Amino acid sequence: MRKINRTLISKSISTLVMCSAPLFASAEVVVLKAANIITMDEKNPRAEAIAFDTNTKKITAVGSLKDVSASAPNATVKDLGTTVLMPGFIDPHNHPFLSGITTQAPAFWIAPYVGYKSWADVQAKILKEDKAAPAGVPLIFNGVDKLLQQAPTPTKDVLDKLTPSGRPVLVIDNSGHAVYFNTASIKMLGWKGGKPPANPVGGSFGRNQDGTSNGTANETAAIMAVAGPILPKAIPHLLLSGAEWYAYMASLGITATSEHTYSTGMYKGYLALASVPNSPLRMSVYHMAVDADAGVKATWPDSSMVRKNGIKLWADGTPWLGSVAQSFGYLDNERTRNAEIILGPLGEKGMNYTRLQLDELLDKYSPMGYQMAFHCNGDVGFDVVLDAYEYALNKYNLIGTDHRWRVEHLGAARADQFKRAESLGVTVSLAPFQYIYWGDLLDGTMFKPEYGAQWQRAGDSFKYNIHTTFHNDGSVSPPDTLRNIQHMVTRTTDVGTVHGANQAVTLDQALKASTINGAYQLKRDTEIGSLEVGKYADLVELSADITAINPNEITDKVKVQGTWLGGKKIDTAQFLKEIKAIDPSEHQALGEASLKGVHSH
Structure with missing residues (x-):
């Protein structure tokens, strides 16, 4: 296992203060003092206080309490005591409506x-x-x-x-x-x-x-x-079910996420969730390529809360049913037989599209300027996706541009594929839950150890500048960012077993995967992901300094105490009350719209 990088601990609290203006009216600026502030800003990694403007909802100063207070002498100062602040966590691949409707009461x-x-x-x-x-x-x-x-x-x-x-x-x-x-x-x-x-x-x-x-x-x-x-x-109130998942994500420290199987039938639902005062999440949507209107522009009144980022495509299926485009097969045993696993290997037969079909889809959407996002689990599938991406990126003169095309999940990816992704400007989002919950089966029961122990190659991915992120893919797993961080640093499964210790990451890398890298992947890194002047005051309150905790004890000793969005402390109970008051009959289409994405995992 890799030694954890303690850079953030060793650096003293910076007194660097950057202000968008020298003075602010007291009614507009709030200063928060915390036991520690982990900013995820490499230029200013630690702070004691942060100030934000309640009108713009953006940060005006970060640094020592003395210097931050001096930047706004009439500001209200709130001492959060032993609380540790970080940028709100970012889960860049989720499915809030589908997850809420199928997991929250009355489901x-x-x-x-x-x-x-x-x-x-x-x-x-x-x-x-x-x-x-x-x-x-x-x-x-x-x-x-x-x-x-x-x-x-x-x-x-x-x-x-x-x-x-x-x-x-x-x-x-x-x-x-x-x-x-x-x-x-x-x-x-x-x-x-x-x-x-x-x-x-x-x-x-x-x-x-x-x-x-x-x-x-x-x-x-x-x-x-x-x-x-x-x-x-x-489910009598489909909108409320989606709101329950929003509140659940917020309770685990998340302040920004995505809808990775968006369809037009969700438009009014996401508008409603964003419109109430206590809405806890910023949303970026990816429209399913299979929809006839996937390329149609969609805008919401407040683009900081909801925006359309790109197009979602599928390369292959799921490792849990054997429908994956990979170069190696499953082991033949009682467990895999009882699960009716297709033993394979399927190779390109596991692809949902032919290469010609992929090219046609990319030809359709690339000129529109959308960010592409491909569901992909198998190594063969990843090769095909990278081939298709390279062809389209060259065809439309996008090589070297800031396109940020994505690939999701990548359980069976190889190290060389991450290097190739870097050369194309492609970013990846890994799925720690696949290893955390299934890791003990992946290694030796589902696959030979040379494949199963290396599932979710997080360590290899961080060798390259591909802005690796971690996601939870609700409802396939709980949206638990702290759990992802702990298990990717320790490379343990949920029961504590280690498989493929060489794929462990440093704590710094895991924190980046859950904050600033997520913001980059969602094309929001100028707005969120780190605590810097000019960015939104999106915060998570933690009970302890995560960098000072034994990584094996993170989920036991670090608790989420609340979140802030744009400088507002979120009240999830009030948020649910606000959503409950909305007429559910206006959102009955959410059921069918959400079901369109059930094949996404």
Whole structure:
């Protein structure tokens, strides 16, 4: 494991103070004093106080309390005591509406990492909620995982036994690539004779030998056909569910994120979330390339709160179902067989698009000036994406420009691919959760150690100037930035095992991946990501100095105490109250719009 860089500790608190103007009216400037301020500004890494203008919402001074106070002598000074301040955390790849609708009450989150370790736990939960809920009300469960929980495929026959009340039930696979449902759901859908319609393009329905539904649907088009009619009856306030995920992210210190499966049906929803006074997150959206209107310009009244960044594309599928474009196969054992893993290797057969189709998509969107973002897990997929990127970047004279095209997840990436990404100006967002929660299976059960132990090559990625970030990809994992930092520094899984210690990163690198690099990737680094004069006062309050804590104890000893957005201390309870007051009937389209992105993980 690499030795942690303690540069931030060794540097004394800087008294450098930079002000956008020498004096401000007392009603407009607030000074915050903290036990320590980690600025993530390499020119001024530590401070004692920070000042911001409540009108512009931006920082006016950073440095010692004496010098910051001198810059605004009539300012209000708030002493935060033992609190440590940092720039608000940035999760550059998430899915707030989908996550909120499928994990927050009245839906039930049954993933292994939120307490449902086994299939027995899942069965008990479904039985319990079926008994407790009002008669006939559909129930939504999200997070069943065949690998981690050793769950069977929850077909109609399995779910009928778990729902003796006869109510409709929908269970979403943790991968997001499949849904499972019972007989009552089939009746609600109105399928004549219990037989599903013809398979839609890009999706499929599971069928028994007699053509009747077996209670399964795979990939977006089929999933939407099943879940679309059920969700609105199960989730009465879809906007509030999205707001719950916003509040959850804020409770874990996040102040900026993205919607990586945006569609036009979400426009009003994100407008509503951004419009209330206590909105806790800045949002950047990436429109799904499969939408006919993906290239249409979209603007919101306050572009600092919501803006359209780019286009989202998919290279391959998910490692948890074996639908990954990679050069090596899965190990053949009871665990992988029970999970019905495609052993492969699939190579380019695991790609969602042919190279010609990728070129056509990039030809369509590149001239529009959008930032591209590719979902990709396999090493073969990464090669194809980089080939397509190189072709398009050269064709449209973008090599050497500040395009910041992205690639997401990259579980099976090779070190040489990061070097190539650097040469193209491509930035990457890694998915620590894949290693944290699945690492003990990846190494030796799913793959040979030379592949599984190196999954999520964070150490290799930081050898190159590609502005590596960490994301959580809600709802595939909780949006827990501190957990990401701890486990990428210690290279431990959730149970404390080390695999591929050479892929550990320094604490400085992990903090950058969660702050300033995230801002760069979202094209917001002139606004957020570090505490500097002229940037928004987006802050996270921590209970302790993360750089002074044993990395193995970060999640135990460092707690998020609150966040600030634009110099306003966020009240998430008030935020949810504000959203609850909005008429839910105005946002019923959110269910179908969110379901379009369930294949993103």
